[in-house]
Amino acid sequence: xxxxxVDIGGMTIKVxxxxxxGKIVLSRAFATEQEKGFKSMVARTAEMVRALLDEANYxxxxxxGIGFGIPGTVDSKKGMIVSAxxxxxxxxxxxxxxxxxxxxxxxxxxxxxxxxxxxxxxxAGKGHENVVMITLGTGIGGGIIIDxxxxxGNGGAGGEVGHxxxxxxxxxxxxxxxxxxxxxxxxxxxxNQTKYAMADNANSLMHKIASENGGVDGKTAFxxxxxxxxxxxxxxxxxxxxxxxxxxxxxxxxxxxxxIIGGGISHEGKNVMDPLREKLNESLQSSGMLPLIEIVQxxxxxxxxxxxxxxxxx
Amino acid sequence: xxxxxVDIGGMTIKVxxxxxxGKIVLSRAFATEQEKGFKSMVARTAEMVRALLDEANYxxxxxxGIGFGIPGTVDSKKGMIVSAxxxxxxxxxxxxxxxxxxxxxxxxxxxxxxxxxxxxxxxAGKGHENVVMITLGTGIGGGIIIDxxxxxGNGGAGGEVGHxxxxxxxxxxxxxxxxxxxxxxxxxxxxNQTKYAMADNANSLMHKIASENGGVDGKTAFxxxxxxxxxxxxxxxxxxxxxxxxxxxxxxxxxxxxxIIGGGISHEGKNVMDPLREKLNESLQSSGMLPLIEIVQxxxxxxxxxxxxxxxxx
Numbered sequence: 001x002x003x004x005x006v007d008i009g010g011m012t013i014k015v016x017x018x019x020x021x022g023k024i025v026l027s028r029a030f031a032t033e034q035e036k037g038f039k040s041m042v043a044r045t046a047e048m049v050r051a052l053l054d055e056a057n058y059x060x061x062x063x064x065g066i067g068f069g070i071p072g073t074v075d076s077k078k079g080m081i082v083s084a085x086x087x088x089x090x091x092x093x094x095x096x097x098x099x100x101x102x103x104x105x106x107x108x109x110x111x112x113x114x115x116x117x118x119x120x121x122x123x124a125g126k127g128h129e130n131v132v133m134i135t136l137g138t139g140i141g142g143g144i145i146i147d148x149x150x151x152x153g154n155g156g157a158g159g160e161v162g163h164x165x166x167x168x169x170x171x172x173x174x175x176x177x178x179x180x181x182x183x184x185x186x187x188x189x190x191x192n193q194t195k196y197a198m199a200d201n202a203n204s205l206m207h208k209i210a211s212e213n214g215g216v217d218g219k220t221a222f223x224x225x226x227x228x229x230x231x232x233x234x235x236x237x238x239x240x241x242x243x244x245x246x247x248x249x250x251x252x253x254x255x256x257x258x259x260i261i262g263g264g265i266s267h268e269g270k271n272v273m274d275p276l277r278e279k280l281n282e283s284l285q286s287s288g289m290l291p292l293i294e295i296v297q298x299x300x301x302x303x304x305x306x307x308x309x310x311x312x313x314x
Numbered sequence: 315x316x317x318x319x320v321d322i323g324g325m326t327i328k329v330x331x332x333x334x335x336g337k338i339v340l341s342r343a344f345a346t347e348q349e350k351g352f353k354s355m356v357a358r359t360a361e362m363v364r365a366l367l368d369e370a371n372y373x374x375x376x377x378x379g380i381g382f383g384i385p386g387t388v389d390s391k392k393g394m395i396v397s398a399x400x401x402x403x404x405x406x407x408x409x410x411x412x413x414x415x416x417x418x419x420x421x422x423x424x425x426x427x428x429x430x431x432x433x434x435x436x437x438a439g440k441g442h443e444n445v446v447m448i449t450l451g452t453g454i455g456g457g458i459i460i461d462x463x464x465x466x467g468n469g470g471a472g473g474e475v476g477h478x479x480x481x482x483x484x485x486x487x488x489x490x491x492x493x494x495x496x497x498x499x500x501x502x503x504x505x506n507q508t509k510y511a512m513a514d515n516a517n518s519l520m521h522k523i524a525s526e527n528g529g530v531d532g533k534t535a536f537x538x539x540x541x542x543x544x545x546x547x548x549x550x551x552x553x554x555x556x557x558x559x560x561x562x563x564x565x566x567x568x569x570x571x572x573x574i575i576g577g578g579i580s581h582e583g584k585n586v587m588d589p590l591r592e593k594l595n596e597s598l599q600s601s602g603m604l605p606l607i608e609i610v611q612x613x614x615x616x617x618x619x620x621x622x623x624x625x626x627x628x
Contacts, residue, residue, distance in 0.1 A: 073602075083602065130468055142567075146460060153569025154444055155605045163601070164563040168480050168498075168556065175601040177562070184482075242482065248491070249478040253456075253567065255467025287477070287489040288387075288397065291469045 001064035004049045005310030007111065008032065008070055010086035013041065015048045017056055018310035022122025024303055026056045034088040039097065046101035065105035065313025068094060069114035069305045074156045076109050082156065107312045111305050113150050113159060116143020118308030119260050123300040130256045134161065136265035140182040144254065162186065166246050184242035187218040187264050194221045197235045205229035218264055222271055244279035251280060251293055262298030273297055315378035318363045319624030321425065322346065322384055324400035327355065329362045331370055332624035336436025338617055340370045348402040353411065360415035379419035379627025382408060383428035383619045388470045390423050396470065421626045425619050427464050427473060430457020432622030433574050437614040444570040448475065450579035454496040458568065476500065480560050498556035501532040501578050508535045511549045518545035532578055536585055558593035565594060565607055576612030587611055
């Protein structure tokens with residue numbers, strides 16, 4: 001059996017054939033071209049699935065199912081896209097539409113959830129049934145796996161971990177709340193904190209590093225810290241404090257076996273993972289909230305979405 | 315069939331016989347007397363179960379199971395009390411010990427979780443499969459029901475919703491963290507905020523109300539507000555703000571169908587429930603995080619623990 005995983009983004013639609021071991025056998029991407037409308041997106045995806053099956057020498061009888069990851073709110077029970085502004089979709093019956101092309105199980109989920117499912121089944125979380133994945137990018141995405149199954153909350157609206165507040169009446173967030181975790185602990189949050197610190201510290205190495213690298217990014221403060229810059233070290237320490245406080249909130253509420261950290265910031269590796277482990281487990285230990293929780297770096301990278309979408313129909 | 319629910323507290327052990335409709339047929343309490351040790355507590359509980367069965371004219375064959383609620387950390391899979399300081403127990407094999415007296419299914423859970431299960435099966439949450447219960451007392455307790463089943467987290471350490479922080483580096487909490495929700499939104503938090511406001515407002519009605527009622531309690535500010543006192547109104551508004559922000563955090567992460575609010579503060583009824591509903595659903599609406607979430611007051615009162623413990627073995 002082979003499974004198709006479809007990762008729909010604002011710019012490209014990625015389709016992959018995934019085997020039962022979670023390996024991508026063949027994959028390809030094409031332009032989303034959302035202006036052509038929902039039905040066209042589905043028709044072109046169906047065509048791509050057929051083309052990949054042909055190319056990899058599979059027949060339709062080998063196809064075990066098709067899973068979709070969507071950047072937005074999804075009602076997976078109804079097989080519907082509720083709202084996904086980045087691809088211009090609202091209240092679209094995705095599963096029904098795709099079923100016109102294929103007589104196999106078809107399912108749909110949110111893309112952050114699909115990445116979490118991919119990592120849990122076949123990536124960094126393999127062998128663990130209770131896992132929370134956090135993606136540190138422009139915002140903070142989350143995916144919750146309980147007893148080996150995706151937990152989506154009522155109407156698919158759960159798992160929005162980036163919008164838990166950690167500072168009452170804090171910084172204004174796009175969601176309307178003030179003080180959301182992602183304002184402080186996403187890559188965007190880190191970049192803002194780096195800029196504030198640079199404005200206050202004219203002699204910091206961060207200025208040199210930023211100009212050499214074409215501007216301030218998520219690495220600026222980390223590079224400065226590594227070079228012995230005090231202002232850079234303070235930025236990193238404050239950032240890791242924000243990051244670990246939000247993670248601890250999830251630990252106290254959900255207490256999973258494992259946190260999987262993905263997204264741009266996770267590429268800092270030991271620089272982020274080691275202090276995060278230390279802060280989290282020190283707090284759990286001192287408050288007696290045991291067992292400790294493993295923290296690991298995501299391992300499937302950009303393929304997690306395709307693999308997770310395929311896992312949804314395995 | 316009849317089921318025994320046992321609610322163990324620091325002062326008393328309450329035992330009730332509960333029928334399949336979640337009604338307590340007969341119940342009785344006796345002194346915990348923890349100084350007599352764990353085995354004695356279990357032996358006296360077993361004796362009480364037998365006595366209640368006799369008195370209510372049931373035979374041992376009618377007994378479908380026995381469930382326990384424990385004020386502490388419990389490993390329900392292993393049937394163990396991990397740590398419960400209030401009853402002086404650590405690493406005690408409760409299920410194994412009780413099985414010496416009864417040849418029926420025996421199970422154990424945390425007492426806040428048992429109350430949540432009771433409310434979800436037979437109380438305010440009846441008919442709902444995804445429910446989070448919040449108990450506003452000395453601290454803030456929580457119980458999470460997902461797909462009709464208790465979610466306890468790894469090793470039973472989840473559901474500690476009172477220790478999510480809402481103010482980074484805020485007030486010191488007993489758990490070791492700073493800024494925990496329960497520092498601000500428990501009855502204790504409300505009383506502290508009332509006292510601070512009284513110190514700052516010598517002319518507030520809260521002084522008169524407190525002295526008439528034998529001291530400051532969770533009602534002082536509410537009574538002052540109802541009588542038109544501005545300082546009292548400010549305390550209540552700030553308190554409801556803290557309360558709703560933490561509740562919203564749980565909404566964004568878990569998005570249950572319903573929140574059930576229990577504990578002393580919930581007895582304020584409409585005074586608390588109406589503004590809480592308004593704040594929560596206004597935020598969910600404006601951020602597009604739909605569907606809305608019902609908020610209801612707990613309905614089983616002090617019996618929730620016994621009924622929930624019995625429900626654990628139904």
